[in-house]
Amino acid sequence: MTIAIHESALIRHFNTRKEVLRAWEEKIGARFSPFRGFKMPDSRLYIEDSDFLDSIVDLIITNERHVFIRGPVGSGKSTLMLLALRDLPTLADRKGNKFITGYVGMTGLYEKQMASAIADSLRIKYRRSWESSQIIDAVAKESLRRYLEEKSRTALFIEDVADNQEAAFHKLRFLADLPTEEMIDAYAGALDEPIFTLVMSGTMIYWNAMLSFLPQIADRTEPLDVPPLNDAKAREFIGRRIAYAQGRIDIFNPENFDIYPYSEEAVKVINTSAKGNPRDIRMLARGCQQVAAENFRNSGNPEVNRNIAVLVSEAYATILKEVQ
Ligand SMILES: Nc1ncnc2c1ncn2[C@@H]1O[C@H](COP(=O)(O)OP(=O)(O)OP(=O)(O)O)[C@@H](O)[C@H]1O
Ligand SMILES: [Mg+2]
Structure with a gap:
């Protein structure tokens, strides 16, 4: 009986909170929270850093090195991979070779799962x-x-590459080294460059792991x-999400948009605390929405x-400190 009373109080609390948020969203003409997490983010929400994207694509095209897109959790590694995947099939290298791309987004794979996922x-x-x-x-x-x-x-393209079984990881080494000596011998003259480029992602910790466990790939x-x-x-980032929630993303003009009800100052504070990490910007903007709704x-x-x-x-900084 006691439990039931507590439960209903809790449910009432959450329902009230939901109504408060809903009223705020309605006030700004949004159909849902601009800062909710999307399982499949819409590409119209992406902010492009064309210089950085170009540097990834250029590196792939020049064919000298494999690529490791490195960054903390939530920094936008997967997003960048999707953007590079979008561009690559439209390009050619200086010898006129085109690109065939593959993307392995799952992690925690065993050897055979990895091999099948690649194929x-x-x-x-x-x-x-x-x-x-x-x-x-x-x-x-x-x-x-x-x-x-x-x-x-x-x-x-392989996401969070070190989050797979070590044996799976080793499969990549063989592909990274293509063409094999045998292939080069068999097609004398026709094979004088790598034919397979790996584009991997991961955090600094995983990069360091790769340096020590797979130096043969890391070196290249x-x-x-x-x-x-x-x-x-x-x-x-904030402007696009607000426009998206308002159903106005298709007329979003990156040269001229407003971020109401967020103030310019608020965005600067948010970005400073998030250190430019898009996942953290989203979390902080969402936290701000809750306070503003109250x-x-x-x-x-x-x-x-x-x-x-x-x-x-400040509240988030405290929470993060306690978690660590
Ligand atoms: N350039 C961007 N423009 C808009 N949103 C972005 C951008 N980069 C990242 N985001 C958003 O930030 C969140 C985290 O991005 P993403 O998943 O790409 O990061 P990640 O580095 O791959 O994270 P993880 O380490 O968790 O795999 C997602 O909600 C994504 O949509
Ligand atoms: Mg990712």
């Missing part, structure tokens, strides 16, 4: 009964054929640190001002 992502056929080394062999052969007959190099891999969002980009109920003003941003940032 699937590159649309290469194999039999379920095959061992992982046979599957990888088929991938190597088909990549060679695509290079020779279709003038296409293969670029394989360029780590690129994801740049943090500057204040202008953080402002656009204010709105009491005073009728939905604004997210500097004070709110400072309050929320």
